[in-house]
Amino acid sequence: MKKNWPLWEVFVRSKNGLEHRHFGSLHAADADMALENARDVYTRRSEGVSIWVVPSKHITASNPEHHGELFEPAQDKVYRHPTFYNLPDEVKHM
Amino acid sequence: MMDNSLYNYILGISDNTLILGQRLSELCGHGPNLETDIACTNIALDLLGQTRSYYQYVAKLSEGQSTEDDIAFLRTEREYKNILLVEQPNTNFGYVIIRQFFYDVFHLLLLRELQNSKDETLAAIAKKGIKEVSYHQRFSSDWVKRLGDGTKTSHNKIQEAVDDLWKFTDELFYLTEDDKSAVISGIGVDVSLLKSSYYQIVEEVLQEATLTIPELKWFRKGGKEGIHSEHMGYLLSDLQYMQRTYPNMKW
Numbered sequence: 252m253k254k255n256w257p258l259w260e261v262f263v264r265s266k267n268g269l270e271h272r273h274f275g276s277l278h279a280a281d282a283d284m285a286l287e288n289a290r291d292v293y294t295r296r297s298e299g300v301s302i303w304v305v306p307s308k309h310i311t312a313s314n315p316e317h318h319g320e321l322f323e324p325a326q327d328k329v330y331r332h333p334t335f336y337n338l339p340d341e342v343k344h345m
Numbered sequence: 346m347m348d349n350s351l352y353n354y355i356l357g358i359s360d361n362t363l364i365l366g367q368r369l370s371e372l373c374g375h376g377p378n379l380e381t382d383i384a385c386t387n388i389a390l391d392l393l394g395q396t397r398s399y400y401q402y403v404a405k406l407s408e409g410q411s412t413e414d415d416i417a418f419l420r421t422e423r424e425y426k427n428i429l430l431v432e433q434p435n436t437n438f439g440y441v442i443i444r445q446f447f448y449d450v451f452h453l454l455l456l457r458e459l460q461n462s463k464d465e466t467l468a469a470i471a472k473k474g475i476k477e478v479s480y481h482q483r484f485s486s487d488w489v490k491r492l493g494d495g496t497k498t499s500h501n502k503i504q505e506a507v508d509d510l511w512k513f514t515d516e517l518f519y520l521t522e523d524d525k526s527a528v529i530s531g532i533g534v535d536v537s538l539l540k541s542s543y544y545q546i547v548e549e550v551l552q553e554a555t556l557t558i559p560e561l562k563w564f565r566k567g568g569k570e571g572i573h574s575e576h577m578g579y580l581l582s583d584l585q586y587m588q589r590t591y592p593n594m595k596w
Contacts, residue, residue, distance in 0.1 A: 256378065277380055280491070287484065288380035291387050296480065 259285040260310060261293055262303040271303050279304075352406055353426065354527035355467070356416070357569055358455070359399030360427035363417060364577075365448060366392035367584050368435060377438050384484055385441070391477040398470045418588035422578050423571040426521075430513035432568070432577045439492055439503035443510050446485035450546050451517045453478045454539045463531040486550050493554025500555065507551065508559050515564035517543065524569075 256278040262271035274293045279285035285304040294300050369389035376382025400413035431448055435441050456478055459471035492503040518540045520528070527533025548558055567573065588594075 278378065279380060283487070284380075287384070287487070291383045292380060296387075 256280055258307040259289075259304045260307050261285075261289040262305070263289070263293055264301040266297065266299040268300075271301065276307060348406065350523045350526045351464075351532065352403055353521070353523040354533050355399050355403050355406075357426040357521065357524060358459075359396050359403070360425050361431050361448070361452075362392040362399070363396040364425070364427045364580065365431040365445075366390075366396060367580060368431065368433075368444075369441075371583075372435055372441065388445070388481050388484065391474075391481065395470065395474050395477070398473070402466050402470070414588065418585045419592075422573055422581055425571060425573065425577065425581070426569050427573075428513065428516045429565055429568040429574050430510065430516065432574060432580055433510060433513065434576055436506070437502060439499070439506040440510065442485055442488045442492060443503060443506040445481065446489050446550070447510060447514055447517075447547065449478060449482040449485050450550075451536075451539070451543055453482050454542060455534055455536065458534040458539070462533070467532065489550055489556070490554045493551070493556045503554075504556050507556055511559040511561050512563065512565050514543075514547075516566035516568060519566050519569060521569050 258276050259279055259282075260276050261274045263274045264271045274289075277285065277288050277292055279288050282304060286302055289302050289304055290296055294302065366389045369385050369392070372382070373386050373389075374382065376385050396417070397413060400416045403416060404411055404413050430444060433440070433444055453475070456471040456475045460468050460475065462468040462471065489503065492499040494500070518537045520535070520537060524533055524536070528535045551558055565574075568577075587596075
């Protein structure tokens with residue numbers, strides 16, 4: 252069964268959500284079944300949600316060993332971060 | 346004064362959802378995989394929720410004579426009005442899916458008509474159920490196709506379930522005297538009119554699943570009048586054990 256039921260990653264945007272978030276993973280034989288299963292397992296069929304499923308094998312992840320060279324160089328250069336602006340309260344989610 | 350005929354008409358609908366819900370609940374933790382297990386219990390919960398709405402309404406109609414729990418737990422086999430199909434056992438996953446599919450197609454056609462009932466409560470319950478039952482039908486049709494058009498073994502197993510359960514389909518369209526009077530008063534659905542649409546949908550899905558439609562000429566019925574198959578007594582003894590042993594308890 253394991254061979255024919257590959258792993259899928261599930262991303263869900265909730266009713267008032269702005270973006271799809273990774274919710275978890277599940278096994279399914281194909282994309283349609285993955286969607287059905289994701290709805291049962293992760294959304295309890297609430298209205299107005301959007302679900303993305305993607306086969307786990309199609310995701311390329313960054314290598315934790317390369318964490319340093321990928322992410323750290325920016326941290327000591329404050330001018331790379333837009334932290335010097337005063338944002339009005341009305342502007343959210345920046 | 347309670348309208349006995351209406352009472353019986355509603356039980357004729359809601360006993361189906363209770364008994365099928367009970368059958369699906371038996372599968373909890375025994376599904377072929379985790380996701381399907383969740384889906385089956387999900388459907389069971391939908392059906393039990395619908396049952397409660399109907400039973401609460403029936404209890405209200407009885408003017409304090411009974412509660413929803415009495416109706417579920419203290420009636421005998423002969424007082425149950427569900428069709429024979431829904432009480433059939435979970436022989437294997439093929440049987441579970443075919444039983445579900447045969448019922449879902451009927452259930453959706455029924456609720457689509459029932460939402461126009463002159464009885465506002467029944468219409469509201471039906472309307473709420475349509476969303477759930479559309480999902481049930483998608484789930485079961487999908488699995489009919491997957492199993493029928495799957496491996497040789499899965500094909501043979503589900504074909505056997507089709508052949509075995511086909512004889513219970515005709516009862517879906519049978520009207521008792523109470524059903525007939527509910528139709529006349531504009532409350533009930535004339536299920537005999539659903540028959541041709543029903544078999545058309547069922548046959549389309551079976552064909553797509555590469556399954557053969559049985560050429561059966563004889564059918565079993567009796568459930569709607571309390572004449573059940575041998576499985577029903579065992580099912581009720583499981584379902585009702587606690588209430589029978591400790592009657593009138595609060596839970």
